[in-house]
Amino acid sequence: MATRSSRPYARRGQCACVMNHRFVTGIAALFIATVLVPGSASNAADMDVLRPRVPHDQIDAARQVTNPLPVTPEMIQKGKTLFEGKAFCRACHGADGKGLGGDIQPGSLKGPLPRNFTDKAWQAARTDGELFWILQHGSPGTDMASFIPLILTEEEAWQVLLYVRSFARD
Numbered sequence: 001m002a003t004r005s006s007r008p009y010a011r012r013g014q015c016a017c018v019m020n021h022r023f024v025t026g027i028a029a030l031f032i033a034t035v036l037v038p039g040s041a042s043n044a045a046d047m048d049v050l051r052p053r054v055p056h057d058q059i060d061a062a063r064q065v066t067n068p069l070p071v072t073p074e075m076i077q078k079g080k081t082l083f084e085g086k087a088f089c090r091a092c093h094g095a096d097g098k099g100l101g102g103d104i105q106p107g108s109l110k111g112p113l114p115r116n117f118t119d120k121a122w123q124a125a126r127t128d129g130e131l132f133w134i135l136q137h138g139s140p141g142t143d144m145a146s147f148i149p150l151i152l153t154e155e156e157a158w159q160v161l162l163y164v165r166s167f168a169r170d
Contacts, residue, residue: 048112049112049115049116049119049122050121050122050125052126052130053130053134053139053140053141053142054130054133054134055140058133059130061129062127062129062130062132062133063127063129063130064129065127065128065129065132065133066127066128066129067128067132067158067161067162068158069155069158069159069162071162071165075159075162076159076162076163076166078156078159078163079159079160079161079162079163079164079166080163080166082152082156082159082160082163083160083163083164086151086152086156087147087151087152087156087160089160089164092114092143092144093114093115093117094114096118096167097116097117097118097164097167098116098117098118099113099114099115099116099117100113100114112141112142114142114143114144117164117167117168118167118168119168120168123165123167123168128158128161128165131161131164132148132157132158132161135147135148135152135157135160135161136148136157
């Protein structure tokens with residue numbers, strides 16, 4: 001049997017793993033407080049999602065740009081086809097638009113996650129012109145690369161944006 005001197009961290013009558021139990025309990029409490037409880041520290045990080053990605057000196061011009069295409073079921077379907085195929089948006093943003101592709105494990109990524117297109121606050125905060133700018137130039141500080149003109153034409157980009165906007169509709 002271990003003596004008190006060989007277990008300096010345990011009190012008399014306690015098992016040698018008391019500190020491990022306390023550590024695990026503390027980690028579990030931290031996980032619950034930051035991940036599972038709404039309004040916790042993890043949700044505070046989501047405020048960064050609302051920060052514009054267009055540089056300050058270009059944002060006014062970007063916000064003036066509007067989607068020239070009509071919002072019709074046919075245009076949205078064309079956007080969906082591009083989102084899931086040629087533009088490969090689905091790989092990062094997921095089929096459901098929530099920001100994690102099917103083969104991405106939560107916690108396996110470093111830095112900002114792909115945008116969650118179902119987030120109504122984000123949808124309301126970003127204009128079509130800002131999103132188009134991101135498709136042209138990429139999203140600074142993220143892994144989002146530019147897609148126009150290397151992958152998408154301007155018209156195709158607008159179609160994709162019509163589909164992206166459809167994720168937040170009721």
